[in-house]
Amino acid sequence: MNTLHPEHLQADYTADVVVIGAGPVGLAIANYLGQAGVQVLQIEKLDQLIDYPRAIGIDDESLRTMQAIGLVEDVLPHTTPWHAMRFLTPKGRCFADIQPMTDEFGWSRRNAFIQPQVDAVLYKGLARFDNVRTLFSRDVVEFRQDAQGVSLRMAGPEGRQETVRARYLVACDGGNSLIRRTLDISFEGKTAPNQWIVIDIANDPLGTPNVYLCCDPVRPYVSAALPHGVRRFEFMVMPGETEAELGKPENLRKLLAKVLPDPDRVELIRKRVYTHNARLAGRFRDKRVLLAGDAAHIMPVWQGQGYNSGMRDASNLGWKLALVAKGLAGEALLDTYEQERRDHAKAMIDLSVLAGHVLAPPKRWQGVLRDGVSWALNYLPAVKRYFLEMRFKPMPQYTKGALVAGKSGQATPVGRMFIQPKVVTEAGETRLLDDVIGNHFAFIAWGNDPLWGLSAAQVEGWRALGACFIQVLPQVQLKAGREVPQGVIRVGDSTGRLKEWFGRYPVSIVLLRPDRFVGAVAIAQTLGEASDGMLRALAAHPPLNQQAPLASKVA
Structure with a gap:
């Protein structure tokens, strides 16, 4: 070698x-x-x-x-937007119905x-x-x-x-x-002690939307509707079974007979066994x-x-x-x-x-307990909302890294993903916020000039990093024609979501990172300090210190 x-x-x-x-x-x-x-x-x-x-x-x-x-x-x-996920008991009762209908980031929360x-x-x-x-x-x-x-x-x-x-x-x-x-x-x-066989079928023989996870103690399975008329079934591989054995036509037929009235009338795309790690x-x-x-x-x-x-x-x-x-x-x-x-x-x-x-409890008694508890909890409005809005899904919130952390003990949006509502541009176009920002850092100010709290040197430094500066107003105020410095983008809050977001916190300016996470927050009078803190967190170099790329092109 x-x-x-x-x-x-x-x-x-x-x-x-x-x-x-x-x-x-x-x-x-x-x-x-x-x-x-x-x-x-x-x-x-x-x-x-x-x-x-x-x-x-x-x-x-x-x-x-x-x-x-x-x-x-x-x-x-x-994709298929607004895709619901439903957990079923062995008798077919739905004990957890997850239908996420929120779109705070601009898109359907769950999609097939x-x-x-x-x-x-x-x-x-x-x-x-x-x-x-x-x-x-x-x-x-x-x-x-x-x-x-x-x-x-x-x-x-x-x-x-x-x-x-x-x-x-x-x-x-x-x-x-x-x-x-x-x-x-x-x-x-850990590597899971069991495997699952995945079967994809064209011209969906069921045709029903969404995804179902059936907690059958004999053999748990999943039935999922996918785009373009594809249906996916997933069945747990039981002890002693092999991929070769399950893949035989007669055994595939037995699996599909659990979920289809006519298991012989299917158009198989492919099958594959997976181990969950x-x-x-x-x-x-x-x-x-x-x-x-x-x-x-x-x-x-x-x-x-x-x-x-x-x-x-x-x-x-x-x-x-x-x-x-x-x-x-x-x-x-x-x-x-x-x-x-x-x-x-x-x-x-x-x-x-x-x-x-939850789908396949390690112990049989755990499945019985799950079914009994779920029956009661499903009738509690707070619990139903917990599943409906996918609140169980831990959203990223960074407390250290490329950000300026707030004071200890204060509720802060720093380290969280910023919302993406639709806004109206001065040209009268309705666009998603990210499309206005582009793939850049952004200073977003509610009502104010986003440059007011920054020095000329700070503005120049951020523009060298590709940052844009945005003033958000209630949509009706756009027609007032208020002047802003050159390069500042004005947008109208057509849905009220941005006003509501800024109303939650004692801040009026947010510094967004290119990945749409909040890097720092401020009011106009503290923006310069927040700007310097963010530049330090980025280990930013002055524009004149740019390092030449190793290659002028990919050879």
Whole structure:
């Protein structure tokens, strides 16, 4: 085996960032970095995108990420919005009806989708960028990192050996990540003692909407309606059963007979057996290498949060890595990725494990207790709202990282995702707030000039980072024609949601990060102080200190 010597390496490919893996997280990060002008090389072991059945649930946060990378309109045709989830007792009684109807982030909170179709949208989106290149059929053999970057050797088509030199590496290479294992990063957690067989069928033989999780003690199963007339069934694999045995036509027929009156009249797309794992990497960063998606955390499917947690990784890491790669922020900013994401990933793992225990309790008596308690609790309005509005889902709130924390003990929106209502522009257009902001930092001021509390130097510094400045008014005030400084965007609060949001807190200005999380809050007189605190949290560099990219293009 050839040994890499980075200091003497004449690489076949160079880039600012090399992304290992062309799954959804790798594709999302590559799109984000490509949009930011960063030179990206993406490497995928397979010869094409995976097309077998995987995730089927995409949430509002993930759709907001799709919006941020300019692809949401291409993703939406492959989704079913307002997708309800219903837990059934063995006798068919619904004891938990989750119908999330809130849209505070601009999109339906829970949506069905077919992952390979959306992955294809993400891959096609990379064609927009001359600074992004994807290589299939490349298997990473070894890699090393040094003070200046990362070097890789990979086996290409026909066994050809190729080398790569990049400044940073993002490992999106799955739960069995070679990168994570090579770095000897722990991956603690549990593998579920049971497996599930997934069966996807075309021309949905049931046709009923939503997803049902039947807590049958004999064999729990899931029935889910998906876009484009696809139905997914998932059945627990019982002790002693094998994938080969269950895949035989006569045994598939027995499984489908539980849910269909005519199990012989189906159009099978494919079947696959999965094992559910719950594991979390000991750390998400090792110098110039960062882990994302399944390489950093894997979880059972029951709340559909494996895919969505990966999208949160992409949204959090993408803008930070872009700033660092472009020389606008110091490497310390990359430490905040793990600070912000790891605890929430752990919370989603715990939620997914709990949902699995509700569906298939480890002990029979636990199922009996669940059914009895659920009967009573379902008639309590507060409990019904708890499930209906998905309040059990822990929303991210960062308390440390790339933010300016408030005073201890005070309720603060810092570290939470900001709402995304529709607003009216001065041109009279109704648009979602993020579409007005663009993929940037934003100062959003209720009623006031968002520049008033900032010095000229601060304004110049933030504009060098791409920030925009927005004044929000009640919609009726737009016609008053009030003058604002050049470059300030005025929008009308057509729904009242922004006024209601600002009314909850003693602040009138919010500093949004590119991932739409609140980085700092202030009133006009304290905005300068909040601005300086946020720049320190970003490890921001003066504009004149920009570091030249490693490569002028992807070779």
